């Protein structure tokens with residue numbers, strides 16, 4: 295079986311981004327632009343890919359390795375001598391059994407696998423040397439224009455090389471081609487830098503192909519083919535992709551309110567509800583019937599079936615169990631594990647803490663490095679004193695224990711099953727199961743003393759205003 299390989303051009307500097315980060319690594323919906331392009335190419339049926347790198351090649355190469363492993367290789371283009379030269383640089387990295395290449399640019403994150411599949415299929419019919427996508431745009435400035443003769447594509451004219459008449463053409467070259475490799479090798483070797491920029495233009499192979507047989511052109515909507523050159527275009531591309539992602543989930547049975555932002559790697563099950571202003575990032579997963587209310591921000595969070603996140607909760611690298619309830623205004627930091635039917639309420643911060651089934655911490659607490667047993671109740675204002683300035687220590691609370699409000703549990707410490715910690719206690723010693731820990735100063739009531747005190751204070755205040 296022969297292979298088809300994507301060649302993705304990404305050696306340019308991306309000057310207009312004005313950024314220390316390589317252009318193709320700028321994220322769109324939580325993933326570098328380049329990853330979206332590669333994902334589309336692989337989904338469309340490419341077996342593997344070669345990315346042509348130049349500027350910031352170390353960063354781009356390291357990212358590709360981490361993100362795609364062996365499926366994506368790099369070819370280095372030391373000097374950027376044009377798109378044709380870039381593809382030449384990729385040829386040596388192709389496998390011997392590669393027969394077709396799909397040439398793309400790394401800065402078109404909105405490209406869809408369907409359009410790439412169509413251009414590959416168009417080339418395949420009659421085994422044409424070259425097929426390409428085309429589109430009409432409202433403003434063609436800067437793009438290469440498609441020149442036709444009796445309807446057939448015969449050349450691409452770059453904007454700066456184009457005549458006034460040619461510049462009026464609104465059919466442009468989005469820069470995506472399926473090319474038979476044997477043809478590409480010959481046509482690329484024949485390229486000459488005979489243009490305004492003195493570069494080797496990849497687009498010249500279109501003319502060469504048209505001399506052999508008809509160039510297959512596949513029209514596609516311009517919205518999905520646009521390139522990103524600056525941060526305004528980056529924002530527009532991201533908005534478009536967020537719309538697309540939201541609509542995809544809606545069609546699969548998820549309620550997504552307008553204004554929610556769901557990143558590319560997030561997954562959601564049917565009948566989940568994602569309210570407005572929710573931001574779902576990373577590898578977040580929301581299970582069936584879960585409700586994520588207004589303003590929640592979830593990054594790498596697994597939300598169990600039927601769980602409820604009340605408004606404005608911020609959760610990172612954590613999991614929330616079936617039918618659990620979190621928020622409003624909860625903060626789950628990394629490695630928090632809210633068990634099934636457990637509750638974490640407003641102004642509760644958790645970190646590296648497990649709440650087992652049905653455990654509750656409903657108001658104002660810091661729960662760090664802890665384990666809270668099934669059905670235990672942690673009262674308002676409780677603090678796990680987990681840090682001594684050097685090390686973190688663990689707090690363990692047994693099943694059905696009750697921690698009275700405003701208690702401090704100084705870790706390492708264990709509260710036994712069914713134990714009771716009285717309100718306002720500072721716990722420094724382990725509490726045995728079913729024991730009561732009481733660590734506050736006994737209360738004393740002085741009868742009538744308040745009235746006496748009031749009289750004395752009022753007299754003092756009169757004396758000082760007489761003097762003043």
Ligand code: UD1
Pocket residue numbers: 303304305306307346371373374375376377378379380399400401436437438439450452466467468469494495496497521
């Ligand atoms: C190119 C096309 C133009 C098309 C447009 C679509 C050519 C000659 N022109 O123009 O017809 O309308 O794309 O966006 O191909 N790159 C390299 N090495 C190089 C030069 C470029 O890797 O030596 C990469 C860039 O990083 C970029 C891509 O190739 O990802 C396109 O290069 P760019 O200079 O932006 O081409 P355009 O002038 O936009």
Ligand code: CA
Pocket residue numbers: 521523
């Ligand atoms: Ca460009």
